[in-house]
Amino acid sequence: MLWYHWLTIGAFLVCIIALMAHFIRLIYLGKPKDYSRKSGNVTKAVAYSATVAMIDHKESAYLHIPTYFAGMVYHIGTFVSFLLLLFFFINMILQITLPQWIVWVLIAGLSLSALCGFSLLIKRAVSKPMRSLSNADDFISNLLVSLFQLASVAYLLCSCKELSYYLSATILLLYMPVGKLKHLVYFFAARYHLGFFYGWRNVWPPKKPLQ
């Protein structure tokens, strides 16, 4: 193992510990205590919140299909990139060779994902309402993730790009707990709280309107 492998593993541990700290704080703070009389089913509502509610009659999805699609692909690409990084870590011991067709699927998928990432970055920079809403962290986060995906593609295409791949991963992992990328933790907590709120009041899961 080379120095940059160790560097990335170190960054990975720092990232995990920092994100775990955020998660543990949420657990420590606990869920809201509601004294009102419950009217619905919180468990079903939380399940709905974490699944179907992400697309069901959701304006942020159906009124903004290109952006929503790009966002979905981008997030899937991000998760795949991290899984690939984990695979590379483990593979330093296992020494497995990925089948060539999987490599090409990954190259195609991550290329598309990186393209989506850069298109979202351009939208943020060009659109006035988006620009006025954004801060430096929004641009940096988007850029680092997109570059990491691009570096993954480059490394899959040519092992000569190994150094730049691991360096991009290291920078991203160290930056993750600092800015908005920590929404990796808070996204799931937000879906839980939303499900709890609407479930308690019998709003979710939604009922079929009386005809």
Next chain:
Amino acid sequence: MKKLTKEQIDKALKILRMPEDSKLVTHLNACVHCGLCATSCVYFLTMKEDKYVPARKVELVASLYRRYCTLTGKIIPKLINARELDEKMAEEMIDLLYGACTICGRCVKHCSIGVDIAYVVKVGRQMLAAMDLVPPSLQSIVDAALNTGNNMGITTEEFTDTIQWMEEELIDEMQDENARIPLDEKNKNILYTLNPREPKFFPLSISAMAKIFYAAKESWTLSTSMYDVTNYGYYSGNNEHAAIIAKKLYDEVKKLNANTLVLGECGHGSRSTRWEGPNYLSTEYDFTTLTVVEIINDYIRSGRIKLDKTIINEKVTIHDPCNLVRNGGLLNEIRFAVKSAVADVVEMDPYGNDNFCCGGGGGQLAMSEYNERRLNIGAIKAEQIRKTKATIVVTPCHNCIDQLTQLNHHYKLNIKIKSIAEIVADALVVEN
């Protein structure tokens, strides 16, 4: 604005620094600034200004959280837009959190992440309230409720006179000398509450409900000292005031020993009593709390009242109050009541959980400084109503009724606006 004192700032920041649970921390860290919430907000849709994007409102509170409660915000605030709490910030917060949000929660349902934007706006209002920066118009309503027991400062004598007048109307209409609107009677099944706009401006909605209670042979009473279902402490963000108002109503139920507290037709009143009241008091209520819609439906389902759908021959549409439907789960309860009373009901587009706010929520009707904005954002509701071609709009919220009445005049809709009790009373078949 006067310079903020350290004491004011500390009081406001305490709300961020000492969260009661994980909800606040979650929602302040979850927004990714995707901006997709913009098209769900009546303010942005009608006025097209960037500052009205709901995420911008979250950002105000979140930027303070980042500045004072995170390491990055303390070391490199510019990187994550971590802002100081100063006079400029406070002015922005007042303008956007009080003056440009009805807390309708429409953006919440449509947020790509699931940030409870309305909740964060409420927290921002709590911070402003902690600094004594509640708009004076809104605070005066809260003060009236604290000092007189109702938000319009109606005297007991004036209230009693109105109720007696309505009782005489009821006797005439029912042709029954025993028809009554009971006041301050103990050990009744129901303590019924009102929006003070009813005795002040819409007394016929009281007689409509009295007629329904009469037909259902209900054991009920009104209180002369605490009949106000509203709680503007909920909108001002001052939880101490909200708790005092909630406690008055709680104590009145106990004093009169009623089994059930029935909440009059008021969206935020129902929400602040049924859902928030127990939390203000940290107490589980040991009596049942129901909205008037639910009690009417109970009468219809059990056959205690009978309705004739052929009496009302006009096309009717329903306006869903945000606090009762999107935030209260009464989507089908409202439809059951209206569709039991009317044959020709047409829905707005969109309706139910996706319905647009009328523009009167969030305390907007109380804050005259934002009147122009309020009427502007009402354009969406006016257009929704116009498209239905309905001549009657029914809504179980007197706040909404007030806003719809103004929209009716402003946008020349030529409609009638009725409460649920009024439409049900119109269709009521009374068998003496």
